[in-house]
Amino acid sequence: MNYESIKLTIERKIAIVTINRPESLNALNAQVFNDLENVFDYLDSEKSVNCVIVTGSGDKAFVAGADIKEFPSLNQEQAKELSARGHYVFNKIENLSKPVIAAVNGFALGGGLELALACHIRYASENAKLGLPEVTLGLIPGYGGTQRLPKLIGKGRANEMIFSAKMISAEKAKSIGLVNEVFSLEELLPKTQHLAEQIVKNSPQGIAKAIKAVNASDHEKGTESEINYFGELFSEEDFKEGVSAFLEKRKPVFN
Structure with missing residues (x-):
């Protein structure tokens, strides 16, 4: 471009x-x-x-x-x-x-x-x-x-x-x-x-939610946003890979 x-x-x-x-x-x-x-x-x-x-x-x-x-x-x-x-x-x-x-x-x-x-x-x-x-x-x-x-x-x-x-x-x-x-x-x-x-070694999905949560800290419902984003990540592939890698004592591979 x-x-x-x-x-x-x-x-x-x-x-x-x-x-x-x-x-x-x-x-x-x-x-x-x-x-x-x-x-x-x-x-x-x-x-x-x-x-x-x-x-x-x-x-x-x-x-x-x-x-x-x-x-x-x-x-x-x-x-x-x-x-x-x-x-x-x-x-x-x-x-x-x-x-x-x-x-x-x-x-x-x-x-x-x-x-x-x-x-x-x-x-x-x-x-x-x-x-x-x-x-x-x-x-x-x-x-x-x-x-x-x-x-x-x-x-x-x-x-x-x-x-x-x-x-x-x-x-x-x-x-x-x-x-x-x-x-x-x-x-x-x-x-x-x-x-x-x-x-870039870390979870893109986790970082994306972290950016949203940190930006929401300026607002009245910042804590509520953090709770929601935390819960949402449990259904994502990066979370499954990250936890599996931790339990298997290897480095995670995030797609």
Whole structure:
């Protein structure tokens, strides 16, 4: 499949989605959103893929933000449509039935950080800078940043980042729980792929339900969802294979 603004590679059950607009530091524009929607629709149903990595082209930026050149021509209703579009695509990533890992290689600002927040796990390079600078433009984060960031690092720290618009280092981001691990730029993708390789050894059916259960933790009936998903898995082939392998003292083989 061909995409204008991203590159897709698939190997050993792992897909790597690379935002490929290095001339604009991989900034998000309408074409990137279209390509992300299409590629994640494809990956959700592609049986050869059990884990997805999202990264940026080059060594300067994961995604440096939205493409601001598109903003001046928008009126209020068009701006609301743009925000809704971002939410729609990033919700699709967050609710994918397969784990999505962000490999944050450089600047992750504005919409770029919001893309990383939509991923299930975040690894970062030592040169990464993360922030939500929208208030410097007289705006707010519009692609989920005000919703996902407080749940991840707490309301106080999220308010500090959003109100001050300051960028933070990868190490600071790790210390507050915004990213899971920090590596050198050279190590980032190999370390992310190593995590993905560990993930794809496990039950796809179990992981898919785990994603749903974790996402449901934000809702009133989160516990009820966990109970239901736990019970549903007892009728699945992965559960039967996993328990049989455990009792037979062998490694499970999940189809």
